Amino acid sequence: MAEGNWWGAAPPNPDCFSLGTVDYSPWLTSDPNDALYQERAHLVLKGMPARVEQNYPNPFIDVTSISYSVPRAGTRTVIQVFDVKGRVVRRLIDEQLDMGRHSITWDGFDDQGRALASGVYFIRVEIGDDFKETKKIILGR
Numbered sequence: 471m472a473e474g475n476w477w478g479a480a481p482p483n484p485d486c487f488s489l490g491t492v493d494y495s496p497w498l499t500s501d502p503n504d505a506l507y508q509e510r511a512h513l514v515l516k517g518m519p520a521r522v523e524q525n526y527p528n529p530f531i532d533v534t535s536i537s538y539s540v541p542r543a544g545t546r547t548v549i550q551v552f553d554v555k556g557r558v559v560r561r562l563i564d565e566q567l568d569m570g571r572h573s574i575t576w577d578g579f580d581d582q583g584r585a586l587a588s589g590v591y592f593i594r595v596e597i598g599d600d601f602k603e604t605k606k607i608i609l610g611r
Contacts, residue, residue: 519539519541520538520539520540520541520545520597520598520600520601521538521539521601521603522536522537522538522539522593522595522597522603522605523536523537523538524605525576525593525605525607528607528608529607529608529609529610530578530607530608530609530610531578531609531610531611532577532578533575533576533577533578534575534576534578534607535573535574535575536549536562536573536574536575536576536593536595536605537571537572537573538571538572538573538574538595538597539570539571539572539597540567540568540569540570540572540597541569541597541598542569542598543567543568543569544566544567544568545566545567545569545597545598546564546565546566546596546597546598547563547564547565547566547567547572547595547596547597547598548561548563548564548594548595548596549561549562549563549564549574549593549594549595549596550562550593550594551576551591551592551593551594551607552591552592552593552594553586553589553591553592554589554590554591554592558581559580559581559586559591560576560579560580560581561581562574562576576593576607578609578611585611586609587609587611588609588610588611589608589609590606590607590608590609591606591607591608591609592604592605592606592607593605593607
């Protein structure tokens with residue numbers, strides 16, 4: 471039982487709030503870490519899909535963000551930027567990642583740290599052996 475409790479940034483308006491006894495049930499009925507583990511295990515068994523979202527913002531001037539999902543822990547993930555001639559201009563990531571949602575940014579620079587010209591580029595995302603997707607990105611300096 472809780473009496474005379476108020477949660478808020480300012481004192482309650484007395485016309486809209488009456489003091490009294492509140493009977494409540496806790497939201498959590500078990501250790502939240504156990505629930506998180508069970509949810510992750512459920513996603514692994516269910517087969518969380520690998521996916522990549524369109525970068526945001528697009529077009530971009532300074533930096534853009536690419537979000538993607540990895541279906542299993544230890545899955546090799548490779549994200550590269552290509553120019554319109556099909557040349558790799560930047561390798562953003564090439565490593566084994568944990569399962570879940572991830573995000574990476576690209577600043578419009580190549581692997582040597584040079585600013586790339588305005589234009590169309592392509593982000594190629596490879597997650598494991600089965601998922602490959604390419605998205606068009608527009609850099610406008």
